[in-house]
Amino acid sequence: MGETERKEEEFDAQLAELMKPDAPGGKKKKRVHKKWSRKRKIITAAVAAAVVFGLFRACGSSGNGVVPVQTTALAKGDVAEKLSLTGPVSGTDSVDVFSNLHSQVQSLYVKEGDQVEQGHLLAELDTSDAQRELDVAKNAYDMAVADYEEQVTAAVNGYAKASQDYAAAKGNYDRSAVLAQSGDISQVELQTAQNEMQDAAREVASYRIVNGQAVPPQSYELRIKDAQYALETKQEALEDTRITSPISGTVVRVNTKVGRFADETGDSAEPLFVIENLDTLEMEIDVSEYSIGKVAVGQKAVISADILNGETVEGEVTAISPTGEEKGGGSTERVIPTTIRINEKNTRLIAGITAKAELTLNEAHDVWVVPASAVADREDGAYIAAAKDGVLQWIPVERGVESDIQTEVKARGDIPLEEGMQIIVTPDTSLADGTAVAVLPGA
Numbered sequence: 001m002g003e004t005e006r007k008e009e010e011f012d013a014q015l016a017e018l019m020k021p022d023a024p025g026g027k028k029k030k031r032v033h034k035k036w037s038r039k040r041k042i043i044t045a046a047v048a049a050a051v052v053f054g055l056f057r058a059c060g061s062s063g064n065g066v067v068p069v070q071t072t073a074l075a076k077g078d079v080a081e082k083l084s085l086t087g088p089v090s091g092t093d094s095v096d097v098f099s100n101l102h103s104q105v106q107s108l109y110v111k112e113g114d115q116v117e118q119g120h121l122l123a124e125l126d127t128s129d130a131q132r133e134l135d136v137a138k139n140a141y142d143m144a145v146a147d148y149e150e151q152v153t154a155a156v157n158g159y160a161k162a163s164q165d166y167a168a169a170k171g172n173y174d175r176s177a178v179l180a181q182s183g184d185i186s187q188v189e190l191q192t193a194q195n196e197m198q199d200a201a202r203e204v205a206s207y208r209i210v211n212g213q214a215v216p217p218q219s220y221e222l223r224i225k226d227a228q229y230a231l232e233t234k235q236e237a238l239e240d241t242r243i244t245s246p247i248s249g250t251v252v253r254v255n256t257k258v259g260r261f262a263d264e265t266g267d268s269a270e271p272l273f274v275i276e277n278l279d280t281l282e283m284e285i286d287v288s289e290y291s292i293g294k295v296a297v298g299q300k301a302v303i304s305a306d307i308l309n310g311e312t313v314e315g316e317v318t319a320i321s322p323t324g325e326e327k328g329g330g331s332t333e334r335v336i337p338t339t340i341r342i343n344e345k346n347t348r349l350i351a352g353i354t355a356k357a358e359l360t361l362n363e364a365h366d367v368w369v370v371p372a373s374a375v376a377d378r379e380d381g382a383y384i385a386a387a388k389d390g391v392l393q394w395i396p397v398e399r400g401v402e403s404d405i406q407t408e409v410k411a412r413g414d415i416p417l418e419e420g421m422q423i424i425v426t427p428d429t430s431l432a433d434g435t436a437v438a439v440l441p442g443a
Helices: 003-019 038-058 128-182 187-205 218-239
Strands: 067-069 071-073 075-097 105-108 121-125 208-210 213-215 242-244 249-254 273-288 300-304 312-320 325-328 331-342 354-371 376-378 381-388 391-402 406-411 422-424 437-439
Touching: 075 249, 075 331, 075 391, 075 406, 128 187, 128 213, 128 218, 273 312, 273 325, 273 354, 300 331, 354 391
Parallel strands: 067 437
Antiparallel strands: 071 422, 075 273, 075 354, 105 121, 121 242, 208 213, 249 273, 273 331, 300 312, 300 354, 312 331, 325 331, 354 406, 376 381, 381 391, 381 422, 391 406
């Protein structure tokens, strides 16, 4: 017996061993089978084909060049390209409530989980320091106003006197000019009268006139403004001893207690309170720069999380950041923060957990669909391989919509795609058109 015949017999024996019943008498042992997913079936079939193909080649390819292949019937179906990303769930509106007052918390009116409306009183602080500072600021403001009013009176009276003095000096100069012209007074006397008039004019000009009224120097007005600003600041500080909620929502964190200073929480970066609007939840995902072009505001999403126990809820893309940011981990890839609103109310989802959002980026219906592994890239493009009349036939195609396990294909040559074609699940690109093939039994 030659080497080729011996390898054929070995292969036939191995194949028979794989196909024979598991128990004597032709009865198979009863086994418990778990339900396999479509993806697992395809991958398992591809792996099985590859294993058998390797055994077959090791045994000399039956001596006549026949290659075993695993096939699937070409059929039309639906395929969808999906993007799945995880991100944190949070309320649609969230605020951190801080206080910069070094005052002790005297009263707390809420606890975590309480529902509050906008303006709801959360806590009150000790007011003694704030009230004392307000009183000081009020006194300073009153003094600034009083000084200004005194200066108003002084300016009005002073301006009136200066105007009278100027009028008298001008009249004296006018008379002196006439007398000097007639030689009744000397030029020295005329010059003296002129100097007195000019001095009186400068005194009049030294007053600040607004709308025809003499007013104090502007510095007095600035003192009032400074004192008023200080007074308003201290008034706000006193009001801030009553800490209220900026929004309506749920108190999700309380990081203070009675007796603690408001500007000193357990962690200096922690707010006194965290309020979130949990009526509508949202989640933020980071979409790769390579996929963001297929994501748009209004796009639907399917949300899943462990807390949902296998159920899903609907979501919708509501915002896409106008700028990208670093992905991190040493990667040069950029990601774009994208917000998804969870449309359904009263779900088991809660803020603070991680959920998964699945977006449908592209889909096709009633198209030719093959396993993703069935499409091979050759020198001039994509191909699928059919087992037809015992030989391999390469068929040029174009890829369409692709999912993780399936690919839409379109004929791009003279060979049409037909229902029921036996498509090789994992074709070997090294095989030539017309290679003899043997279809393995179905999985």
